[in-house]
Amino acid sequence: TQLLEQSPQFLSIQEGENLTVYCNSSSVFSSLQWYRQEPGEGPVLLVTVVTGGEVKKLKRLTFQFGDARKDSSLHITAAQTGDTGLYLCAGARGSGTYKYIFGTGTRLKVLA
């Protein structure tokens, strides 16, 4: 059972455009993380959100955790070619857990 659905699966945009990717679930998560993975490499942690409604910014990236802690979004402003990669969300079930459930990812390509 896939507990974390990411959308869109694929996204191709021009440099300078804005975009939003989504991570949705019917389950509640105690925390949620976003990773970026470049081809041939392992995922790299971008951010962890813990509190419902929390918003975190990382330069041009804005992450939001839903009020009910069931969903999250990642918004990129003025995308650059360096933003190209696979974006993965991962949710932790319960405060005592250290296992994360991963979504299938959004593959982003930013064209020059």
Add this chain to the structure above:
Amino acid sequence: DVKVTQSSRYLVKRTGEKVFLECVQDMDHENMFWYRQDPGLGLRLIYFSYDVKMKEKGDIPEGYSVSREKKERFSLILESASTNQTSMYLCASSPARGNNYGYTFGSGTRLTVV
């Protein structure tokens, strides 16, 4: 710079071979994990360990075993490699259970079984 190091970036093995994938972390993390990543299926947890000599099955442990004799090293063993084990294997580590620090991943091992 903190690191998770996987011993091989690419491996080609024959069906039936016993395969060892090694992972070492230098962050003194308690937790270590092995995932495989396949197109359309995302990351799936094979095994994890939250302490030396401790191991627990993940979602897809069949055909795999693990060993954690030292805190910094977590090995994944394919007892008898099969073509359906061709995949990208990712090792990860994290600090002690219950916190939200997330994973540090290695660069991955792309295994092809022929």
